[in-house]
Amino acid sequence: MRQIRIAVIAGDGIGPEVIGSAIEVTERAVGTSDVRIEWTRFPWNSDYYFEHGRMLPPDGIEALRPFDAILLGAIGHPKVQDHVTLNGLLLPIRRRFDQYVCVRPAYLYEGVESPLRRYGPGQIDILVFRENTEGEYANVGGRLYEGFDEEVAIQTSVFTRRGCRRIMEAAFRAARKRRRHVTSITKSNAQGFAMVLWDQVFRDVAQQFSDVETNSLLIDAAAMEFVRRPDRFDVVVASNLFGDILTDLGAAIVGSMGLAPSGNINPEQTAPSMFEPVHGSAPDIAGQGIANPIATVLSAAMMLEHLGVNGPAKALDDAVRALLRARSPRTPDLGGTAKTADVTRALLDHLP
Numbered sequence: 001m002r003q004i005r006i007a008v009i010a011g012d013g014i015g016p017e018v019i020g021s022a023i024e025v026t027e028r029a030v031g032t033s034d035v036r037i038e039w040t041r042f043p044w045n046s047d048y049y050f051e052h053g054r055m056l057p058p059d060g061i062e063a064l065r066p067f068d069a070i071l072l073g074a075i076g077h078p079k080v081q082d083h084v085t086l087n088g089l090l091l092p093i094r095r096r097f098d099q100y101v102c103v104r105p106a107y108l109y110e111g112v113e114s115p116l117r118r119y120g121p122g123q124i125d126i127l128v129f130r131e132n133t134e135g136e137y138a139n140v141g142g143r144l145y146e147g148f149d150e151e152v153a154i155q156t157s158v159f160t161r162r163g164c165r166r167i168m169e170a171a172f173r174a175a176r177k178r179r180r181h182v183t184s185i186t187k188s189n190a191q192g193f194a195m196v197l198w199d200q201v202f203r204d205v206a207q208q209f210s211d212v213e214t215n216s217l218l219i220d221a222a223a224m225e226f227v228r229r230p231d232r233f234d235v236v237v238a239s240n241l242f243g244d245i246l247t248d249l250g251a252a253i254v255g256s257m258g259l260a261p262s263g264n265i266n267p268e269q270t271a272p273s274m275f276e277p278v279h280g281s282a283p284d285i286a287g288q289g290i291a292n293p294i295a296t297v298l299s300a301a302m303m304l305e306h307l308g309v310n311g312p313a314k315a316l317d318d319a320v321r322a323l324l325r326a327r328s329p330r331t332p333d334l335g336g337t338a339k340t341a342d343v344t345r346a347l348l349d350h351l352p
Contacts, residue, residue, distance in 0.1 A: 021296065022297045105128070132167075183215045219246075277299055
């Protein structure tokens with residue numbers, strides 16, 4: 001019997017609701033396998049911040065290190081500025097555990113209508129590789145003369161050749177298993193240092209993968225093409241900021257943020273990877289029991305696949321596909337009136 005240890009950070013808002021659903025469904029999926037999961041919950045969220053003045057304890061990161069993976073619900077509270085929660089919990093985990101690959105798929109499932117009318121099931125299938133540890137989210141800079149007219153704020157992006165190369169190599173390796181095409185997202189016409197380096201490294205890496213076709217698009221053109229012709233994209237590789245923006249757009253064009261999973265991956269597995277839905281804590285619907293748990297369930301499926309638990313991972317994915325194909329039950333984000341619990345029960349019914 002294989003034992004897997006998962007650290008759980010349910011977080012804020014709808015986080016505990018969708019995490020509870022994902023754990024219940026995942027337990028059912030692994031129930032007939034030789035895998036058993038030990039779930040360990042950590043109470044780190046904005047309530048913890050209100051009580052302790054920080055998002056997690058001083059030894060919090062190291063407390064996570066022994067685990068095989070981390071499952072995260074959502075972080076964010078209306079009374080706490082987002083940069084506090086981001087830099088207090090998410091970014092330290094990503095950086096300390098070198099989770100430099102953020103994988104975010106956008107797939108149009110059968111039974112889900114895209115706001116782009118002419119696209120049907122499977123015709124939008126994009127896999128975004130977002131650089132996850134540097135770039136625009138490096139948080140290098142500062143503020144001077146706060147509160148005065150002379151106040152200055154400086155925010156510096158950090159791009160390294162190593163950081164660019166390794167996210168691009170990961171994207172190319174993934175493309176070899178798909179449709180063999182990688183699109184790089186840039187803005188080198190305006191960012192003449194960081195993005196010029198990005199472009200140069202992309203050309204260098206592309207030479208190592210001569211069997212994969214490539215394209216390079218400015219971020220504004222890429223956003224337009226995500227809407228006009230999303231079927232032209234296979235694998236997309238982007239910086240931290242550009243990848244973040246494009247994946248929200250990607251979720252919208254496949255029907256809902258509630259269908260968008262993600263993985264923060266340490267490919268070398270020298271530390272745990274972290275899996276989370278792309279959506280935020282959604283405080284406007286927290287506690288109403290109407291959050292869509294599918295993105296978190298799909299994130300759990302990504303987690304199992306990353307850990308080599310392929311049968312249960314596929315079972316979760318198949319259950320989601322069957323539920324969406326049936327077009328019921330549906331939470332409000334997909335035009336329905338179902339509760340989180342209704343979707344959870346339906347997913348359980350679709351599992352063997």
